[in-house]
Amino acid sequence: MQGLLADVNVQGHWLYLEERLLPALGVLPVLAALGLRFVTFNDLGIPRDLNDRALWTLSQAQGWVLFTENRNKDGPDSLQQTLFDSWREGHLPVLTLANKARFEYDRDYAAKVANDVATLRFDIAIGQYRDQRRIWVPMT
């Protein structure tokens, strides 16, 4: 696992998470210790309109855990369908922000998301959660 890849639909939110929340929670040293990176579409040169199936395939092939907001129809090439027909145990899970709107205004909720993202980064890096297609954050 290389780290987390922020989807276009949470790119702005992730910046806040990465620049403000995670440092405030004091978890950056842990993530740095694991050598995990955070990247955006821009960093990897991924087209902003890549379809779900291609994105998931690329993420798995390159070892990125996709962090996204899943608010789209379940078409044949949707993320939901791709996870259904292509995911196998051992693949990296997809992290899905459960409530982006709440993340935007609820400080406690945002902190919970940040804590869970940090925890999941850590756990996935050590081989956990490879039996899950998708994990919603916050997790509980």
Place this chain on the structure above:
Amino acid sequence: MGIADNPSWVQALDDGIAAMRQAHADRGWYDSHDLINWLNEHSNMVLNEIIDSYRFRRDGTPAHDPILTATRQIAKFLQHHRHQVQLRKHISQRNAIQTVPPRAKGNAVVAVWQISSVAATGNVDGLPNGSSVSNEPDEPRMPAGMIHDRGRGPEIRGTRITVYNLLPQLLDPTATEDFICQVNRLTPEQVAAARAYILNNPDTVLSQHLRIEERMAAGNSPQVREKARESRATFLRFKEWLSNREKEVHQTPQATAIEDGGGNRSGSFPTFREWLAEQKSRPEERS
């Protein structure tokens, strides 16, 4: 002062939009001249007030064509304040307007506006609660160009952002246009196109939105929730161990040697394998 700032002008335009929807529902569109012609006939005073307001430029010099300027400003109002979807532009005829001085009829290139199921009067800035026109098509209407559907639902062309991504923000009264643009890396035109799509296809969008909400409400399985608690505990142990380890390293002369010239102390951190090995050697601490 713009058109949107004058309640009587807004009221007249809303009445005109509603009349356009009724009069031209069969063909599915109206153009700016249709609306101007209607205003000329039914709200002539307002039309003249609007035209008069554009007789002079900001620097005080006379405007070249105040009627054309007024037509364009009305088009902007339709697009930005009433979220009318522009299909294309075409040449059409404007009737003679009773202005001072009188203005003969003429042709000009004007915007063609889509007629949809959204009620044109009343609360068109929020989700519509008005009645639908009788010829609503089965297929959702797509604003020309900016919105397409690749199977993920209506999506802003060139991005992975669907109207469902934006809907919660568009429904949030505290989310300004700037905020939505900035956080989603979108232009105002792209956000306007998404808003127009939602307003033009409220039933389709809301039913899919509810399905998405339902899927999200299900959340994680009980197993994942239980595992999350364990994960958190493990993570916190690692964090604490790392913190203690760092303090120890800093207390030794060798520690400073690990730091590079830029103050980067990443080399002083243990690898996960080191940490794991230490944890295994002290199993009682993990229970």
